[in-house]
Amino acid sequence: MLDHITFGITSFARSTAFYDKALAPLGVKRLFDVPPEHTGGISVTGYGDTRPWFWIAEQDATTGKLHIALQAKSRADVDxxxxAAMAAGGRDNGxxxxxxxYHPDYYGAFVLDPDGHNIEAVCHTAAG
Structure with a gap:
């Protein structure tokens, strides 16, 4: 199941102004700004209803940078x-x-696929 998606935008101010208004009728609002020390200094924000699942990141959108996170049932599944992704030729991205x-129970792993897309598996439950 898709957990969240992130794509690059060229102007954070312009895009947030657009999405703040465009998504409001759907009950989707800006919920989370990632601290700059965790992004390499780029502006990143997440939209959602109860948790962010639609993310935008100020970066060169023309390079096709894309991030897709898939929901895992357990931390062992993330591992x-x-x-498996590394054995299949993926490159480590975290x-x-x-x-x-993100939140205290956010457990994820990130790999770059053969085209450089950032693919993540994430589990939101506490260790147990």
Missing amino acids: AFYA GPGVRPH
Whole structure:
């Protein structure tokens, strides 16, 4: 199942002004800005209803940068995804681990596919 998607935009101010208004009738609002120290200094924000699932990131949108996160049922599934993707020729973009800057139980792993797209598996449940 798709957990969230991120795509690049060229103007953060212009795009947030657009999406703030365009998504409001659907009950979707801006919920989370990623701290710049976790993004390499680019502006990133997430929209959603109860949690962010539609993300935009200020970067060169013409390069086709795309991020898709797939929902995993367990942390072990995230680990297995990462191992399988690496064995299949993926490139590391952030090994399995907790990302507390998103929320305390956010456990994800990131790989770049053969075309450089950032593919993630994420589990939102506490370790147990």
